[in-house]
Amino acid sequence: MIKGFSKLSKLEKIDYIVDNFFHSNENYKKLLMKFWHKDAELQTIFDEFSENTISNFYFPYGVVPNFMLNGKLHTVPMVIEESSVVAALSKAAKFWAKRGGFHSKVINSEKVGQVHFISNESKEFINNFFEENKKTFFAIASQNSVSMEKRGGGLRDVVLKDLSDKEPGLFQLYATFETCNAMGANYINTILEAFGKYLEDSFEKYSKDMQVVMCILSNYTPNCIVKSWVECSLEELNDPSHGMSGLEFARKFQRAVRIAQVDPYRATTHNKGIFNGVDGVVLATGNDFRAVEACGHAYASRSGTYTSLTNVFINEEQGTFRFEIDLPISLGTVGGLTKLHPLANLSLKLLGDPSAKNLMSICSSVGLAQNFAALRSLVTSGIQKGHMKMHLMNILNQLEATDKEKEFVKGLFDNKVVSFSDVKQAIIEHRSLS
Ligand code: MEV
Numbered sequence: 459m460i461k462g463f464s465k466l467s468k469l470e471k472i473d474y475i476v477d478n479f480f481h482s483n484e485n486y487k488k489l490l491m492k493f494w495h496k497d498a499e500l501q502t503i504f505d506e507f508s509e510n511t512i513s514n515f516y517f518p519y520g521v522v523p524n525f526m527l528n529g530k531l532h533t534v535p536m537v538i539e540e541s542s543v544v545a546a547l548s549k550a551a552k553f554w555a556k557r558g559g560f561h562s563k564v565i566n567s568e569k570v571g572q573v574h575f576i577s578n579e580s581k582e583f584i585n586n587f588f589e590e591n592k593k594t595f596f597a598i599a600s601q602n603s604v605s606m607e608k609r610g611g612g613l614r615d616v617v618l619k620d621l622s623d624k625e626p627g628l629f630q631l632y633a634t635f636e637t638c639n640a641m642g643a644n645y646i647n648t649i650l651e652a653f654g655k656y657l658e659d660s661f662e663k664y665s666k667d668m669q670v671v672m673c674i675l676s677n678y679t680p681n682c683i684v685k686s687w688v689e690c691s692l693e694e695l696n697d698p699s700h701g702m703s704g705l706e707f708a709r710k711f712q713r714a715v716r717i718a719q720v721d722p723y724r725a726t727t728h729n730k731g732i733f734n735g736v737d738g739v740v741l742a743t744g745n746d747f748r749a750v751e752a753c754g755h756a757y758a759s760r761s762g763t764y765t766s767l768t769n770v771f772i773n774e775e776q777g778t779f780r781f782e783i784d785l786p787i788s789l790g791t792v793g794g795l796t797k798l799h800p801l802a803n804l805s806l807k808l809l810g811d812p813s814a815k816n817l818m819s820i821c822s823s824v825g826l827a828q829n830f831a832a833l834r835s836l837v838t839s840g841i842q843k844g845h846m847k848m849h850l851m852n853i854l855n856q857l858e859a860t861d862k863e864k865e866f867v868k869g870l871f872d873n874k875v876v877s878f879s880d881v882k883q884a885i886i887e888h889r890s891l892s
Contacts, residue, residue, distance in 0.1 A: 464510055471512050503798065519742065519801060520544040521808070525551040526559025527823050534824060535805035536738035541848030543734045546831035547824065557690040560827065562819035568614065568681040569788060571646040573631040573653050577661070577668040581620060584629055588618040591660070595631070598652045606645060611638040613649065631657075634681075639814045641745065641790030646675040677749045678756045679788045684815075686823040687782035688830070692772070695779055700838035708772050708779045710837045715781075718766035725765050728829065729758055732767055732783070735828030736821045743809070743817060744795030744802025750787055750821075757786045768829050781830060785822040789814050846876045853881045863888055 466474065472490050480486040490513040495501040505511040522534040522544060534551075536544055554560060577584055599613035606612050614634045621628040631653055635646055650673035661668035695704030702710065718728035733754065737747045758767050771780040790796055791814050797803050806812065809820060835841050850871055854864050856878075867884050874880075 468505070468512060471510060475512065500800070503800070507795065507798070517741070520738075522547045522551055522824075524548075524555050525820075525824070525827070526555040527820060528562060529559065531555075532810070532820065533808055534739060534820065535742035535808055536735075536824075537741035538734065538738040540734060541852060543738065543828065545848070546835070547735055547738075547827055550827040550831040550834075554688050554827065554830075557688065557694050560686055560688055560823035562684060562686040562823050564815040564818050565683045565685055565784075566681045567636060567815060567818070569635045569637050569642050569646060569679055570676040570681075571633045571635060571650045571674070572676055573633075573650050573657065573673045574671045575629055575631075575654075575657060575668055576627040576671060577629060577666070578627050579666050579668065581622070583666070584620075585618065587660070588631075591656075592616065594656065595633075595653055598656055599633075599649050602649050602652060603645075606637065606640075609638045611636040611640075611642075616653075637790075637814075639791045640793045641749075641788055641814070642793075643675055643746075644793070647673065650674065677752045677788070678786075679753055680757055680760065680786050682753075682788045682818075683784060683786045684818040684822045685782060685784050686819065686826045687780055688826065689778060689780040692774075692777045692779055702838070704779075705772075705774065707837070708770075711781075711833055712770040712772055714833045714837050715766055715768060715770045719769075720765075722764040725758065728832075729754065729767050731832040732785075732825040732829045734832075735824040736785070736787070739805075739817075739821045739824050740789070742802065742805040743789070743791070744797075744799045744805075745789050745817075746794070750789070753786050753788065757784075768826060781826065783822055783826040783829070785818075785825060787818050787821055789817045789821065791817055842875070846871070850876045850881065853878050854885075857882060857885055859885055 460474065463471065463474065472487055475490075476482060476484070476487045493513045493516065495504065495514065501514075504514055517537050517539050520536045520538065522536060523531075525532045525534045525547075534547070536547070538544065595616045596613060599616075600607065603612045612635065614636055616631055616633040619630040619632045621630055631650075633646075633650065633653070635642060635649075637645055654670040654673040657668065658670055692704040692708055695707050697704075697707065700707065715728075718725040733751055736750060736754070740747045740750050754767065755764070758764055767785060768781065768783045771782075772778070791806055791812055795802050796806060806817075809817070812820065832841070835843070850868065851864075853876065854867060859867065863885055866888050867881060870884055871881070
C-alpha cells in the first residue's frame with residue numbers, strides 16, 4: 459500500500475509507477491512523458507479534468523462529412539478507436555443523403571432526480587407531509603434555479619413514490635426537471651440534496667423517524683427521448699452489387715432487425731453497433747458516454763426483455779421502407795467538459811453550436827446510420843470484407859512495416875482473408891527477398 463500517492467507531483471507519480479511496475483526502466487517513463495502535450499497550459503487543463511493524471515491517452519478524432527439531417531448537411535465529429543466505424547458511417551451518410559437524409563424529432567427532454575428515504579412512519583403521515591410541503595419543494599428548487607429558470611428550465615414536478623412493498627419503509631421524492639442546454643447533473647443533484655436536507659430537518663423537528671439514504675439524479679431518462687428515421691421507396695434500395703431487388707434487401711434487412719428484437723444475444727451486438735456511432739459523437743462533444751449507454755440499454759430492456767433500439771417498417775403496397783430508432787439520450791452543449799475540452803468545444807462549433815436537443819437528434823441519427831451500415835453489410839457482403847482493410851493496416855503497423863512493405867502486402871491481400879500470421883509471413887518473405 460502506498461500512502462499519500464495523490465500528494466506526489468506528476469513526475470514523482472510516474473517514478474513510483476515505473477519503479478514499482480516497470481523495473482525502473484526509463485523507457486516507460488519516456489513513453490508516458492512522450493504523450494504529454496508540449497503546450498504546458500493545455501496540459502494543465504487535461505491534468506485537472508481528473509485525479510492522479512500522469513499522461514494522456516490518445517484516441518483518433520475523425521469526421522464524417524455529408525451527414526444530411528433535417529434537410530441540413532452536417533460534418534460529424536467522432537472519437538472512436540475501432541476501425542471501420544467512421545468509414546461505415548460515411549457510407550451510410552452518403553447513401554441516405556441521396557434519399558432525403560435523416561429526419562429527427564425530440565419528443566421530450568425531461569430529466570429525473572430522486573431522493574430515496576426510509577421511514578417507518580405511517581404512509582398517511584408521509585403522504586400528508588408531502589402534500590403540505592410540495593410548494594416548499596418548488597420554492598427550494600427555485601432558490602437554486604435563478605439562471606436555469608431565466609433560460610426556461612427548472613423543476614417541473616415532484617411526486618412522492620411509495621416503494622415500501624419492495625423494500626420496507628422505502629419512499630422516494632421523484633422529481634422531474636428541464637435543464638435546457640445543460641446535461642444538468644450538478645444542477646439536479648444540488649436541488650436534490652437541498653430537498654434531502656429539508657426532509658431531514660423537518661422530520662427531526664417533529665422527532666419523526668426518517669433517514670435520507672441518498673439524493674441523486676437518475677441516468678434513466680426514458681422521457682428525454684428522440685426519434686430519428688430514414689425512409690425511401692423500395693426501388694431506391696435496388697442495388698445490383700448485392701444481387702437482390704430493393705424488396706428482397708428490405709425483407710432481409712427487416713429479418714435482421716427482427717432477430718435483434720427477439721434474441722437478446724443478437725440485440726446486444728445490434729445495439730452495440732448503434733452505440734459505436736452514438737458514443738463517438740458523445741465523446742467528441744465532451745458528454746458522458748457511460749450515462750448515455752446505461753440509459754440506452756435500460757430503455758432497451760423496458761419491456762422486461764432486452765431488445766433492439768431500432769425498428770423497420772415495410773409497406774409493400776405503397777412500396778416504402780422506413781427505418782427508425784427511439785433513443786433516450788440526455789446531453790449537454792453547455793457546462794461540463796463541453797467548453798473546457800478544446801476539442802469538444804471545436805466539435806460543437808463544427809456542428810454549428812447545436813442546442814442540446816439538436817445534439818440529441820444528431821446522436822440518435824448517427825446511431826441509426828451506424829446500425830443501417832452494419833446491417834446492410836451483414837445481410838449482403840458480410841462484415842469482414844469492410845473490416846479487413848483496416849485490420850490489415852493495424853497488423854502492418856503492429857509489425858512496423860515500411861511504406862513499401864505496406865503497398866506490397868496490401869496488393870497481396872486484396873481479396874484474401876487477413877490473419878496476423880499470414881501477414882507476418884508475407885513480410886518476412888518480402889524482407890528476405892529485398
Ligand atoms: C462491431 O463493432 C459492431 C457490429 O457487430 C454491429 C452489428 O453486428 O450490428 C458490426
